[in-house]
Amino acid sequence: MNDLSKYMQQIGKRAKIAARIIAKADSGQKNKALAVIAEQLELQEEKILQANALDMQAGQEKGLDAALLDRLELNKERVAAMAEGLRQIIALPDPVGAIEHLNARPSGIKVGRMRVPLGVIGIIYESRPNVTADAAALCLKSGNACILRGGSEAKHSNQAIGNCIRDGLLAAELSVDVVQVIETTDRNAVGELIRMEDTVDVIIPRGGKGLIERISKEARVPVIKHLHGVCHVYIDDAADLQMAKSIAFNAKTQRYGTCNTMETLLVSESIAAAVLPELAEMYQAENVELRGCEKTCEILSGCLAATDDDWDEEYLAPILSIRIVNGIEGAMDHIHQHSSGHTESIVTSDYSQAMRFLREVDSSSVMVNASTRFADGFEYGLGGEIGISTNKLHARGPVGLEGLTTQKYIVLGDGHIRQ
């Protein structure tokens, strides 16, 4: 075993011990730690910004692109936002220990389910240093120990934030190993972490599709993954035209770079000529490039011809593909084939069509008459979110505190034995 392996194994062992401590901490103790972390982020603002300046300088020297540098950069507002985020997590109800469905059985025992932490969570992320505070806080509140592996370009920032976290854990008399920020920037540390099945219970990667695919492929530990968002809006024959235009416009243009942004608009053939021309004008006024199927191009003269690849593309940009389909069946077939399983929405005034779409579309969020942009933890009322899962098992959709827990059965007897 090489030095890196040994180092990571030690981190795993410490996390596993810390997991037992944080699992039994009560809400008051966990909230105290979070409050002190928030306070320390504010008190140590200068140190954090100095550390971030080192990262920014190194990033510029390495020639990182502007978007990456923007994600890496911290300023007073961003540090304040981190502290505010922690205070919001303090205000959320503690999921741990909640008991559901406790019922008596014919044998006399009472059987229910208790919500408990997952144990040790490994989080792998890229350049944003605020993830260090966010992820640590969500794990801590949900009673989990965590191992944080941020991008090497943010190493000074992450360690400075990690110091504030350590102060909070100490103040609440919790083990500092509850949140461990990995110090080495050795790329192989990720490879070790995702294979530590004996000490790590789940891996949550946050980053680009490439990172997540690679991790999913190589991991021995279960991965809660969010691959990408190829989201659809389907305008049904029975749609209200005004509503359809408003939702389709909002789902694309309210923000381009988010995973819940619509990438493909599906329109039922019978309504296409009535809805598309005005909608196209609205998009073009925002400089959204339109790529349509053959029938769409017949209706919209300024539309480019979509290629087969367009239907699987997450543009994250002012580009929209449009396809005219043969009613709800055609829409659901297209979604079944091309969706990434993130979020789809139907616009319709027909009750039966709405119910069919809700029931039959197999994505983490399925909507009726609403913009796909609503698919996130805050809008759903989960408080914070650690990501949006496109897994089917365990957590699906926005993952908040509850997604970081599991349930165990509890049985209350009074001397009951099996006959």
Next chain:
Amino acid sequence: MNDLSKYMQQIGKRAKIAARIIAKADSGQKNKALAVIAEQLELQEEKILQANALDMQAGQEKGLDAALLDRLELNKERVAAMAEGLRQIIALPDPVGAIEHLNARPSGIKVGRMRVPLGVIGIIYESRPNVTADAAALCLKSGNACILRGGSEAKHSNQAIGNCIRDGLLAAELSVDVVQVIETTDRNAVGELIRMEDTVDVIIPRGGKGLIERISKEARVPVIKHLHGVCHVYIDDAADLQMAKSIAFNAKTQRYGTCNTMETLLVSESIAAAVLPELAEMYQAENVELRGCEKTCEILSGCLAATDDDWDEEYLAPILSIRIVNGIEGAMDHIHQHSSGHTESIVTSDYSQAMRFLREVDSSSVMVNASTRFADGFEYGLGGEIGISTNKLHARGPVGLEGLTTQKYIVLGDGHIRQ
């Protein structure tokens, strides 16, 4: 790609198409299929027993041991029990489509969660042919397509049962691909199945620890696994002596070969001398071999010395290891180190100790004053069970219909867009 790969890929593709069909079938249609399958099992009893006779003969010629032959054998009673099992599943509520926690959000959208099937379930099992009917029925009722891979020694029996399933699917006008019984006995079929991530959503192996460990190691598809049961009863200082003896006796001797049988008894030091001698007599009257720690052997003269390996052993036999521990802390430390995460029980009259044990022990079932033998799907009221999961993610503990489903978010709007 070789022929086996092609064959398995075809099965996967057919299953994926069938999954969309069964996902939207209503309860009446699914129950009709189940009713006809039950009826056909009874009508085709003779054919099934003839097929089973071929398997039994081949098994005897191959020199399979008596326990394996017993598991393989079908008779009139066992066929009737299969049909009865199906009728019990008909009576269970359909989990699919149930909506929970539908609440309005400040934005005006309503957000809830709808229970939906997992999709395609691959089940890998060993010699018992009744699993073919049980597993197919549970998957069908929960709206999933399934691919069944039974033991090669049961191939004729499984195909005969598969014919009844096919008749039921046809009678309910469902695709026969909803339940596919793999015909090839090529051992590599399992290796293919567990890597078909594009078409299979989850693998459930049912069998010995070796099979399950191998599958977990090689699978690319998520596995709901049940490794083994090293279950504990802890007799606390504050235990009622009569109750402690009754539960500890029942948890070991009610049945030896089940995964929820106690394998190690933990006794608090202060109560050991009061409880162990009489309990040992009760075990010895049943010819249970006792293997104790040093302190236990001081109290019980007829006790063998336990080795380190005993604490991790699933005996599935009339053997019990006994360890005297330093109160609840010592018990929980032992459990943390040696439990397989299946089921643990505390016997105590002390409220605080009971609450601590419930909260801090991290197993799929945690009990107070009840025999570990209660840990199963029927006793918990789940109706049937497809296995007992020792996973932390997704299904944990006995897995019934609900464990074969997942949830998606649904959003009901009325033209809502994101501001």
